[in-house]
Amino acid sequence: MQLPQVGDALEAGKVCGEIESTKSVSDLFSPVTGVVSAVNDLLTDSPESLNSDPYGSGWIFEVSGGAVGSTLTASEYRAAIGE
Template identity: 60%
Template sequence: MALPTNLSYTEEHEWIEDRGEIARVGITEHAASALGDIVFVQLPEVGDTIEAGQACGELESTKSVSDLFAPVTGEVVAVNDAVDEDPAVVNSDPYGEGWLIEVRVTETGATLTAQQYSDLISE
């Protein structure tokens, strides 16, 4: 499983793409695979404030329900409506069309490089 090296990762299996003051957030391919077929996504709404390390949504699969943890603190400025309409896109394209939210960042939580995350999931 190749990890995009332009992203940062969290120990809770989220990825962050730095786009200046805005960060795009999603879950990793490892997380999507572990969850199984995702059938429902509950995300924060545009305008909500999220806090790094705190749950800000849920992903429901055929196996379980898992919290989405905010990797950054800030205001949600966009939500990917495509994953609301077709949650399976998170499984099929987690680093592309399966992104979840965009946040105007005021603080970044603890992150890992692609290599550090790769080491974490291979333990």
């Protein structure tokens, strides 16, 4: 797993890291433009929390100073994918 570092400047929609599974490596895209203010380093040892608890212990990183205008809330996303 390759995550951005605290202090990295991110741009919405651009690759900011990689997540590796047993079958593939996927790019991680930043949802907003801003500066990384925190990174969940526990994912390095426990990446399964990305799937088991994505809204709790599976958080990936926090971004400060970014505009959030075009992102969806969790409930909006569930509605968009038909859950």
